[in-house]
Amino acid sequence: MTVDVAGAAAALLAAEDILILTHRRPDGDTTGCAGALCRALRQIGKTAYILDNPDITPRYAPLIVPYAPSEGFVPGFIVSTDIAEEKLFPDTAEAYKGKVDLVIDHHGSNTGFGAQDLVRPDAGACAEVLYDVIVALGAKLTTEIAMCIYIGVSTDTGCFKFSNTTAHTHAVAAACLTAGVDGGEINRALFETKSRPRFEMERIVFDTMEFYEDGAIALALLWRADIDRTGADMDDLDSIASLTRQVEGVQIGITLTENRAGTVKASVRTTKEMDAAALCKKCGGGGHIRAAGATFDCGMEQAKAAILRAAREQFHAVG
Amino acid sequence: MTVDVAGAAAALLAAEDILILTHRRPDGDTTGCAGALCRALRQIGKTAYILDNPDITPRYAPLIVPYAPSEGFVPGFIVSTDIAEEKLFPDTAEAYKGKVDLVIDHHGSNTGFGAQDLVRPDAGACAEVLYDVIVALGAKLTTEIAMCIYIGVSTDTGCFKFSNTTAHTHAVAAACLTAGVDGGEINRALFETKSRPRFEMERIVFDTMEFYEDGAIALALLWRADIDRTGADMDDLDSIASLTRQVEGVQIGITLTENRAGTVKASVRTTKEMDAAALCKKCGGGGHIRAAGATFDCGMEQAKAAILRAAREQFHAVG
Numbered sequence: 001m002t003v004d005v006a007g008a009a010a011a012l013l014a015a016e017d018i019l020i021l022t023h024r025r026p027d028g029d030t031t032g033c034a035g036a037l038c039r040a041l042r043q044i045g046k047t048a049y050i051l052d053n054p055d056i057t058p059r060y061a062p063l064i065v066p067y068a069p070s071e072g073f074v075p076g077f078i079v080s081t082d083i084a085e086e087k088l089f090p091d092t093a094e095a096y097k098g099k100v101d102l103v104i105d106h107h108g109s110n111t112g113f114g115a116q117d118l119v120r121p122d123a124g125a126c127a128e129v130l131y132d133v134i135v136a137l138g139a140k141l142t143t144e145i146a147m148c149i150y151i152g153v154s155t156d157t158g159c160f161k162f163s164n165t166t167a168h169t170h171a172v173a174a175a176c177l178t179a180g181v182d183g184g185e186i187n188r189a190l191f192e193t194k195s196r197p198r199f200e201m202e203r204i205v206f207d208t209m210e211f212y213e214d215g216a217i218a219l220a221l222l223w224r225a226d227i228d229r230t231g232a233d234m235d236d237l238d239s240i241a242s243l244t245r246q247v248e249g250v251q252i253g254i255t256l257t258e259n260r261a262g263t264v265k266a267s268v269r270t271t272k273e274m275d276a277a278a279l280c281k282k283c284g285g286g287g288h289i290r291a292a293g294a295t296f297d298c299g300m301e302q303a304k305a306a307i308l309r310a311a312r313e314q315f316h317a318v319g
Numbered sequence: 320m321t322v323d324v325a326g327a328a329a330a331l332l333a334a335e336d337i338l339i340l341t342h343r344r345p346d347g348d349t350t351g352c353a354g355a356l357c358r359a360l361r362q363i364g365k366t367a368y369i370l371d372n373p374d375i376t377p378r379y380a381p382l383i384v385p386y387a388p389s390e391g392f393v394p395g396f397i398v399s400t401d402i403a404e405e406k407l408f409p410d411t412a413e414a415y416k417g418k419v420d421l422v423i424d425h426h427g428s429n430t431g432f433g434a435q436d437l438v439r440p441d442a443g444a445c446a447e448v449l450y451d452v453i454v455a456l457g458a459k460l461t462t463e464i465a466m467c468i469y470i471g472v473s474t475d476t477g478c479f480k481f482s483n484t485t486a487h488t489h490a491v492a493a494a495c496l497t498a499g500v501d502g503g504e505i506n507r508a509l510f511e512t513k514s515r516p517r518f519e520m521e522r523i524v525f526d527t528m529e530f531y532e533d534g535a536i537a538l539a540l541l542w543r544a545d546i547d548r549t550g551a552d553m554d555d556l557d558s559i560a561s562l563t564r565q566v567e568g569v570q571i572g573i574t575l576t577e578n579r580a581g582t583v584k585a586s587v588r589t590t591k592e593m594d595a596a597a598l599c600k601k602c603g604g605g606g607h608i609r610a611a612g613a614t615f616d617c618g619m620e621q622a623k624a625a626i627l628r629a630a631r632e633q634f635h636a637v638g
Contacts (some may be wrong), residue, residue: 160479160492161510163503167493173479174489184482190482195567196534203525206518215515248514 009136019075032152033081037062127152146179241267328455338394351471356384448472499626560586
């Protein structure tokens with residue numbers, strides 16, 4: 001059943017022993033939402049915990065790990081934050097499939113798997129929705145809660161850079177700064193600081209990047225040995241595929257990553273003239289119009305030849 | 320004489336034949352402010368122009384170039400935007416030194432060179448001040464004016480990333496998006512797109528970056544022949560010096576650039592533990608605590624040895 005912000009707040013106010021779920025490969029938005037909601041619920045006197053997420057990385061651990069359920073806690077009300085469908089539950093949440101009482105999300109593709117669903121696709125970040133819920137709960141926006149919200153909002157909008165940023169996004173950010181959040185410090189850690197492994201990965205992308213069709217197609221190669229040598233983890237590899245598209249003039253950016261199994265993953269990013277999904281479909285893959293992928297059961301050189309052929313075909317068909 | 324927003328608006332409403340000045344090496348803020356003010360003044364029936372700026376780059380030209388004074392225009396009222404002192408006037412503004420009627424700025428170091436000065440150091444961007452002036456003028460925030468304001472605000476705050484971003488900054492951005500600005504598209508051009516020369520420069524920085532003292536000191540070398548080969552201009556080189564500091568663990572980031580004259584420029588960027596100004600002072604330079612520079616009358620290798628020695632001295636003195 002669809003609910004609005006007031007309905008979601010009413011459900012939470014009536015609930016006891018609340019357990020909050022985050023999604024697989026947790027990012028700043030799902031952990032920011034869970035962290036903010038748990039702190040706000042405790043502030044107004046509720047018992048609330050955040051379910052352990054085995055994929056949690058050091059960057060976002062402080063938001064949720066201190067709120068892991070204590071031994072013997074039996075949840076009476078389950079809330080999911082920023083989770084579009086039950087398939088995205090972490091393994092630890094297997095038992096809660098079909099049992100979510102309240103969904104809070106901003107994905108247009110949300111399957112509505114909760115008893116009540118608050119889904120606002122107009123929100124750039126789920127943390128924006130969370131902010132409205134917290135206000136409706138009558139909780140005070142402490143600096144710590146505001147920090148969780150701010151991290152969710154800034155990470156999901158590329159620090160207010162992406163087109164999903166709205167006037168409401170900025171209004172929420174303004175409220176967070178007023179509540180004492182040190183945005184400059186948070187953003188330096190989130191957006192201005194590259195780990196050494198991430199730096200080494202970028203160096204490889206830059207080094208290997210080749211240009212075709214007068215700079216309209218860029219292609220970078222990430223060999224497994226290089227990835228392993230840098231020690232890059234998931235946080236480090238996040239968004240590395242978009243580097244190719246950042247070069248002016250590039251309409252099709254391709255990153256080929258050698259998988260451990262010997263297969264090759266192609267990540268394709270396009271600008272508005274080109275269709276990444278159509279391109280990858282030709283190679284047995286798929287995805288979104290600006291971001292898609294395909295997997296090749298062959299070596300790098302063959303994968304490179306195949307994806308380049310598809311890219312050139314599209315480039316000449318469109319151009 | 321210091322004036323507030325209402326005073327500045329009153330002065331503009333009483334003025335005729337207004338000429339607006341931008342600063343040397345014009346950036347998004349000075350051109351955004353001038354562009355917004357000129358369009359707003361014309362909207363409310365004033366004659367207004369923006370003085371030519373010989374340093375203008377293609378990126379910001381559309382904001383000011385169409386508003387260059389027509390032949391025979393005799394200004395009756397001079398406004399400067401985002402200019403901290405008369406030394407920063409472009410050569411074309413030489414005749415207006417000592418003759419500025421209204422200063423609109425946000426630099427704490429502003430020398431107050433106008434007959435009236437509206438200086439708000441709390442503003443992350445001068446465009447924030449401009450926004451308030453435009454509201455006080457009673458002008459409508461058209462999409463085009465809002466776009467100028469948005470460019471000023473987003474470029475001077477690193478797209479809302481830097482610590483100079485306040486709740487007011489976000490409130491101004493929200494107003495601009497509500498007025499129809501396509502923030503996503505603007506930011507993609509300003510922050511997500513690297514020109515090929517800029518990309519090539521970054522590739523060189525990445526390739527040449529060396530680490531010392533367990534990664535606490537990073538040093539990159541930009542040889543003149545490489546810079547010339549890439550065709551990098553001022554926009555491309557902008558902020559390249561900060562790349563070294565972006566690597567996690569780096570406390571002192573040094574970029575050495577070979578000048579055309581054969582001298583070497585050192586740009587030093589530090590994190591909060593280290594003092595860039597003190598470090599550069601040891602080499603005959605100076606600057607701010609987090610960003611400073613020095614020039615060496617010698618070759619790259621000697622300059623590298625000298626600056627590394629100073630950096631290591633500071634690192635061991637502090638550490």
